[in-house]
Amino acid sequence: MTLTRWLKRLAPLVLCFALLVTSCSSTPSRYDQVQKDTTGFRSPAAVDKKAEKGGTFNQFFPASQGDYQVIPYQEKKGFAEYKLKRGDTTVAMLTINDTISLPVAAEKYVDATELVSGYPSVGQGTTATGLLVNGRYQVKVLSRDSSFGKAERVDWLQKFDLQGLSQLQGKAVVRPKQPAATASPQSDAPVATDTVPAKPRFKLPKVQVPAPEPTLQPAG
Amino acid sequence: MSKKIYEVVDKLPKGGLTVRALKSLDTFVPGQWDNLVGFDNTIKVVTGETDEAMIQAIGERAVALFNDKKQGYQTALWLYETVDSASGLLGTAALANRIGQDTFLGFLKNISPKPEQAQTIDLAVKLVTEVVAFCKISGIPGDSLGDFLTALGDYSSESLIRMAALVSFDGIIPLGAEFSTKALNAIKGMSPSDIESNQTFKGIKNEIPGNDSKSKLSFMTESFESTKGWMDKFVADKGITQSGLLDNLGGFIEGSRGKLDYLGAFLDMSVKYYEHTGTQTLARRLIERAVAEI
Numbered sequence: 001m002t003l004t005r006w007l008k009r010l011a012p013l014v015l016c017f018a019l020l021v022t023s024c025s026s027t028p029s030r031y032d033q034v035q036k037d038t039t040g041f042r043s044p045a046a047v048d049k050k051a052e053k054g055g056t057f058n059q060f061f062p063a064s065q066g067d068y069q070v071i072p073y074q075e076k077k078g079f080a081e082y083k084l085k086r087g088d089t090t091v092a093m094l095t096i097n098d099t100i101s102l103p104v105a106a107e108k109y110v111d112a113t114e115l116v117s118g119y120p121s122v123g124q125g126t127t128a129t130g131l132l133v134n135g136r137y138q139v140k141v142l143s144r145d146s147s148f149g150k151a152e153r154v155d156w157l158q159k160f161d162l163q164g165l166s167q168l169q170g171k172a173v174v175r176p177k178q179p180a181a182t183a184s185p186q187s188d189a190p191v192a193t194d195t196v197p198a199k200p201r202f203k204l205p206k207v208q209v210p211a212p213e214p215t216l217q218p219a220g
Numbered sequence: 221m222s223k224k225i226y227e228v229v230d231k232l233p234k235g236g237l238t239v240r241a242l243k244s245l246d247t248f249v250p251g252q253w254d255n256l257v258g259f260d261n262t263i264k265v266v267t268g269e270t271d272e273a274m275i276q277a278i279g280e281r282a283v284a285l286f287n288d289k290k291q292g293y294q295t296a297l298w299l300y301e302t303v304d305s306a307s308g309l310l311g312t313a314a315l316a317n318r319i320g321q322d323t324f325l326g327f328l329k330n331i332s333p334k335p336e337q338a339q340t341i342d343l344a345v346k347l348v349t350e351v352v353a354f355c356k357i358s359g360i361p362g363d364s365l366g367d368f369l370t371a372l373g374d375y376s377s378e379s380l381i382r383m384a385a386l387v388s389f390d391g392i393i394p395l396g397a398e399f400s401t402k403a404l405n406a407i408k409g410m411s412p413s414d415i416e417s418n419q420t421f422k423g424i425k426n427e428i429p430g431n432d433s434k435s436k437l438s439f440m441t442e443s444f445e446s447t448k449g450w451m452d453k454f455v456a457d458k459g460i461t462q463s464g465l466l467d468n469l470g471g472f473i474e475g476s477r478g479k480l481d482y483l484g485a486f487l488d489m490s491v492k493y494y495e496h497t498g499t500q501t502l503a504r505r506l507i508e509r510a511v512a513e514i
Binding site for chain 1: 290359
């Protein structure tokens with residue numbers, strides 16, 4: 001009897017203690033590691049000091065055309081973003097960023113097998129298509145509406161002033177391999193031979209110069 | 221220690237007074253606001269991504285960007301949180317004790333309405349907070365009112381509902397239909413000492429452009445003057461009226477009709493709409509940037 005009475009008295013205390021202990025430690029999260037790596041003394045900056053000003057990229061975005069409106073959305077160091085609207089619907093986001101802050105973003109283009117306007121291009125996830133200019137500047141179109149698919153993304157990637165962007169002087173972050181083939185649906189895009197901007201007053205990054213010897217093409 | 225953005229977004233409430241008050245505005249801006257909560261959920265909804273590895277990569281970049289103080293996201297979050305908590309009259313703990321025990325009328329006995337001048341300053345400070353925080357998030361220079369006004373024209377979802385709540389809960393309910401004209405005239409007649417004693421202003425004054433209270437007041441006046449046209453048009457286009465607002469709020473704040481000044485004070489204390497929707501705006505923009513940069 002006494003024991004039961006004691007247990008009854010202890011139960012709320014035990015419960016309170018258990019609640020206290022569990023409430024002190026927050027639930028583990030898949031982002032705990034990156035939180036740890038990016039906070040505290042000497043944690044790395046998310047944006048490299050040498051990154052281009054976001055404002056520099058504005059001039060390379062396509063203009064509003066037809067039913068489409070191109071609206072400024074964000075402009076941070078190393079990054080600029082525009083919203084692409086058709087009527088009241090946002091169909092896509094258009095972006096340019098400097099991969100010097102995040103080289104891994106540029107590395108995915110090293111083995112790219114597709115070209116858009118002569119630049120290595122990759123699909124990412126289910127909604128994004130990007131290309132890399134000068135082994136450094138990433139241009140992306142990200143779908144925001146089901147009516148805007150890969151073909152539309154590739155089409156809008158070609159509307160950027162990629163040649164103008166290629167004249168920026170930043171050093172390459174990666175050196176993409178010469179793509180071996182162009183695959184559909186991007187095969188109608190201009191091929192690698194037109195990648196070199198013609199204006200001679202700028203020193204061109206080596207990565208953009210086509211290899212002098214003929215590259216092997218797949219048979220057929 | 222810096223806040224963990226993923227926890228802040230994960231902890232956004234799904235219900236409660238703030239969410240209900242914001243939902244009551246749906247009549248005026250139908251379908252604009254969906255209470256988007258949860259960090260991973262926000263990534264999925266904003267980007268349309270379903271691939272888990274992509275979600276993880278987007279989330280990690282977003283966390284890194286938020287933690288880099290120079291990017292301005294932490295200051296923006298602080299602004300949205302501070303302007304809400306500084307404008308309340310009583311502590312939320314005191315309020316929480318009373319909710320559920322009293323009817324609204326019973327509760328009203330314990331609070332007093334804010335003087336009109338304090339209410340006017342609150343409105344102006346909240347508006348200037350929007351200018352500064354939004355500019356920090358989007359990368360627009362903080363004193364560039366022209367760029368802000370362009371962006372305002374394209375406001376949608378949680379940003380638009382925040383502005384709807386501002387004109388409704390801090391404008392029309394406490395100050396009446398002519399709130400913008402009334403407030404602008406009042407601010408124009410104020411001296412720096414009038415705003416220096418205001419709690420809301422004190423809370424965020426360091427982030428308002430200007431070297432001293434005089435120039436800060438002048439930036440506030442200029443911000444208000446520039447956005448007045450947008451606010452008036454918004455109220456007219458959406459048909460927002462005091463009685464319409466009261467009808468909607470009456471659904472869950474019992475006995476609020478006829479006690480407008482008290483209702484304003486009550487909303488001020490209990491509804492943290494700047495913090496709630498400001499966090500949502502910040503998370504959206506951060507995620508939009510992260511998915512583009514990876």
